[in-house]
Amino acid sequence: MGWKKLGSEELHRGRFLSLRRDQVVRPDGSTGTYEHVSVHDTVRVVALDTRGRVLLVEDDFYLQGRRMLHLPGGSTDGQTAAVAGQRELAEETGLVAEHLEHLTTLDPMPGITAARLHLVVATGLTPVANVVGRDATEIGMTAAWWPTSEAVAAVRAGRITEAGSVAGLLLAVQRSSTS
Amino acid sequence: MGWKKLGSEELHRGRFLSLRRDQVVRPDGSTGTYEHVSVHDTVRVVALDTRGRVLLVEDDFYLQGRRMLHLPGGSTDGQTAAVAGQRELAEETGLVAEHLEHLTTLDPMPGITAARLHLVVATGLTPVANVVGRDATEIGMTAAWWPTSEAVAAVRAGRITEAGSVAGLLLAVQRSSTS
Numbered sequence: 576m577g578w579k580k581l582g583s584e585e586l587h588r589g590r591f592l593s594l595r596r597d598q599v600v601r602p603d604g605s606t607g608t609y610e611h612v613s614v615h616d617t618v619r620v621v622a623l624d625t626r627g628r629v630l631l632v633e634d635d636f637y638l639q640g641r642r643m644l645h646l647p648g649g650s651t652d653g654q655t656a657a658v659a660g661q662r663e664l665a666e667e668t669g670l671v672a673e674h675l676e677h678l679t680t681l682d683p684m685p686g687i688t689a690a691r692l693h694l695v696v697a698t699g700l701t702p703v704a705n706v707v708g709r710d711a712t713e714i715g716m717t718a719a720w721w722p723t724s725e726a727v728a729a730v731r732a733g734r735i736t737e738a739g740s741v742a743g744l745l746l747a748v749q750r751s752s753t754s
Numbered sequence: 755m756g757w758k759k760l761g762s763e764e765l766h767r768g769r770f771l772s773l774r775r776d777q778v779v780r781p782d783g784s785t786g787t788y789e790h791v792s793v794h795d796t797v798r799v800v801a802l803d804t805r806g807r808v809l810l811v812e813d814d815f816y817l818q819g820r821r822m823l824h825l826p827g828g829s830t831d832g833q834t835a836a837v838a839g840q841r842e843l844a845e846e847t848g849l850v851a852e853h854l855e856h857l858t859t860l861d862p863m864p865g866i867t868a869a870r871l872h873l874v875v876a877t878g879l880t881p882v883a884n885v886v887g888r889d890a891t892e893i894g895m896t897a898a899w900w901p902t903s904e905a906v907a908a909v910r911a912g913r914i915t916e917a918g919s920v921a922g923l924l925l926a927v928q929r930s931s932t933s
Contacts, residue, residue, distance in 0.1 A: 576814050576819060576820065576821075577814040577894050578814055578816040586766050586773075587773055589775075591789060594773050596768075597816075602890065602891060602892070602893040602894050610768045610770065611817055617863075617865075634781075635781055636864050636865075637759075638788075638790055638866075638867065639861060640755060640757075641755065679920075681915050681916070681917045682916050684796075684862045684863050684869075685818055686796070686817075687770075687793055687817075688817065688863075689818060690863075692917060711784050713781070714756065714780075714781040714782040715756050730925070733859070736861045737860070738861060738862045738863075738871060738917040741860055741921045741925075742921050745924040745928065746910070746920075749906070749924060
């Protein structure tokens, strides 16, 4: 590793994200600072039924100022990807998965945060016994089953843009077509 | 849109990233704050030769504490994706592309930043006339041509984890196999 950390200070601590500034030695030997964001990992769930369909949800994203179509998921809140994936699936779609399988783990913005993005495949879906409440940001969310070919077409058409949803859909489809 | 912005304040302004706190009305009508990061968009370049190979680079990532294999690219520094893509390609691989085509644009972490991730396909590659210097963070970077099938296998094996590289490789391969 060409980088060295000399020290670190917290510039801001928020409820969901914090900002730090590290003193570093860069790969070329020069010294400087590196500011980065601390935030919980994210999980996205590729929920598949037995008819080759995948579950997509849609809700309003504040920073983008528009509705976004994406795989169920959200912040892990510090939980494991499996526990957080089941929680988000229940909250957003009312379903619980019998099987959860780790697909891969991505680095969504490795230049600004060490936070990771976990992709899991969920199968054996049944309605949850107890209705779980959505949080204040998820009111108005809708969920629907999509044929996987149509979901991939939506990725290619630029209708699905959230990085984890794009990677999760393409990887799951690619895997099923070659297994 | 279920969200409303009531106001905004800057909590920190850094050289590469800034942190803001907005006063918002959430989709359920409650009021609160929303902290988010401002940073330039990123571009990743799927550089393809005429023999079905793709260019991958590898260098040390500070926050991950490891070398990462990824598509050439980096911050747009406020430039267009095409201009920034050519710049990063030249800096990181010594090549210039005759054709640059927009593949898609992703939202890498839409919950914490509006910054986008542009994916472009580069073809017609030739060595740059004038050698361009790498920046201080890119010393030790290596570049190599990979058969696209091996690059996809590296994604599936978890060896390529940067979200833009994963999505760019899978989309470009998927497109070429169905066109």
